[in-house]
Amino acid sequence: MWLYYVKLGVISLRRNPVLTVLMVMTLAAGVAASVATLTILNGMSGDPIPHKSERLLVPLIDNQAGDRGNVDRDPPSQLTWRDAEALWTAAAASRQTPLWGLGPSIDPGRKDMPLFFTDGLAVGRDFFAMFETPMIHGSAWSAEDDRRGAQLAVISAALADKLFGAAGDAVGKSIRMDGHDFQVIGVFDRWAPIPKYYRLIGGNYFEGSEDIFIPIRAAINLNLDFNGNINCSSSPEEPGMAGMLKSECVMIQYWVEVDDAAQRRAYADYLEAYVREQKALGRFPRELNNRLFDVREWLDFNRVISDDTRTAFWLSVGFLLVCVINTVSLLLAKFSARPGEIGVRRALGASRAEVFRQYLLEAGVLGLVGSVLGLLFTVTILAFVRHFDRNLELVARIDWLTVGSALLVSVLAALLAGLLPTWRACQVRPALQLKSQ
Template identity: 50%
Template sequence: MFAYYFKLGVRSLRRNPALTALMVLTLAVGVAASVSTLTILHVMSADPIPEKSARLFVPQFDNGQVENFTPGADPDDMQMSYPDAANLLKSGQGERRTAMYGVPAAIEPPRKDIPAFQATGLAPTRDFFAMFNVPFLHGQAWTEGDDAKGADVVVLGRETAEKLYGDTNPVGQRLMVMGFPFTIVGVTDTWAPLPRYYKLIGGSRFGTPEEFFIPFSTAIRHETQHAGSMSCNANRDPGFASLLTSECTWIQFWFETRSAGDRAELQNWIDNYASEQRKLGRLKRNAPSKLYDVNEWMEKLKVVGNDSKLSAWLAFGFLVLCLVNTVGLLLAKFSVRASEIGVRRALGASRAEIFHQFLIETGVVGLVGGVLGLVLAFGALALIGMQSKGMANIAHMDWQMLGLTFVMSVSAAVLAGLLPTWRACQVTPAIQLKSQ
């Protein structure tokens, strides 16, 4: 019977086409508005590395000045000073650990037909690539020895490598970076986690991935200026050497543990470390040290802001408004078919059969509305993506959202059709037959 009722539902679309088109369009607009907004919220709030998110941790110390400090307040900056980063790298804690900061660099292509250009990269330690599951197209990460001596080696992003060398493997070639000859040891494959959870401070959280990577120690040895934010709570002497000994926070740090259960042990260690530093006259605010896993870190830095959540609620409110209008249109559509319902009841159709028939018809309306809503949602996301490169990276629909579009549309239509369908079932056959 379902197939038969489904065919009746398809045929009913041709009855009163203006009313049907208005219902489909109303439903489609409501679904498109809610789905496009929900898609962006889904991309922004999704766990970017679910297989590891409970094992990756950001430590946080508050090394600000005591003056004007309110106990319990957040630190002035969520990053870390170089003395703390260096100590944590040497600690041996966790399975892996990395310090990093953004670095700008002038790159001089080996090809004469390409002028020198400015690129933005990242200066992490070797563990970065394994910690964050960075795939490699050619070569591999630099060695621990390269980290130790600050070797002039570089890993290129795929787009940068193709821009400079085309489809050839550039591993082993020399490239002028920051005015120094660097040896290319690897090329990363396409890797663009959204959001860029590993470096949420400084730069776009939904922007393009880094164009190159050099060792953290190499960037320090070359006194490479950072690309990102910095917080200094006290005056310091000018120069890079003074920055390294200061309490300025400008480095981001991550630990990886063997299991999520090792968190307590790591927390205990950083608490002891902070206590030792206070004995040396540092961390004067005496604020508690904290650990954040990936999802907690994203929540702490408000990757999904209140504005985005409010937009989603407003979009769903608009969908509810569209459903109310759809209910009214369905009541009008079904009311003109009272005589048809009376004849069917007189011929033996039960109220349950009438209910199933009309409910399936509303499902057909929802299915058509879902197709149109999907088209409108793609158009809305395309318009949103034109606003900026960062928005273009998140304004795309995955299979989950595709499926949700149809489920939401059909469910919304069925929900809207419950009252009109129930009203249709209340038709009294005798009254309708007498009126014919």
């Protein structure tokens, strides 16, 4: 019987093509707008590493000048090198790593390929285990390499393919970066956590990973150019990068990994003890203002999802509701033109429940047709967003969640729109309709 009702729904849609096209287009437009914005919002707001997001932490220390009072209660979003190095050396957590942005030039040493620039990071060896970088060849450097600042590199498979023809051939080879030779000891697969939570300061939230990673002390020893945000509460006493590293300028992003909530509390206690120790040495004039954010808290603190994105989503939901209301009006017009048909069915023994199921299924068929067109509209909108804003290229992509959302939203919207018209159709009195024929 259900299949029979579906067949009747298809026949009914074909009976009045103009009205059907209007309803399908109305539903498709509402579904496309809401599902496209939902896809982008979901990509922006998802937990990029859910199984350990509560154990990856960002410690912040307030080293701002004391004359600011309570105007700015949030501490700086980065650490000074002297603080990052002290925390890193103390190793009070299970794993820890500083992050130093790089924008190095790469000399391929080939006549067929000119010098080019890429994106990179100077980090500690724990970085790869903490953020689960998918290593496919070789490995990360050792703790001893960290201490001495060895000129070693871990590169992406894309960069390895570009320079050496195959990712597997890169390990052991030399790569020339900013005029210095680095030995490649590891190659990692394509890796693009969304959002790019480990480098929210001075980076694009929704771009792919960097192409090259080197020990942070190698970057410092070689005086490589820093690529990132630098904020200074006072001018460095010495010129150049050497003076910057000794100053109160915040420029280093820092992450730690703990094993559980108890170790997180212990690390917070350690951080407080460190700040009090530095206060005794004449630093940190403001009152104690440490922070310790896990991944989700860090995303919220940096407002990864803008107010404009949230507003756009709710506007699209409002547009979908308008489309549903318009569809209700069109279905009312469609069903109200068929009282004779309904009266005959009721006179032949069909109950109100059976009429309700038939006409509600007809609305469901309308939703299925609208979902197909809405999905096509959604793909078009997301393609336009990717072309218009390269920063959203990784989040504005069609996936099974998008497909399922489009189907579900369209059918539910059609069924919702069909409730009132279907209920009105069930109120037809068969005697009056038969008498008028």
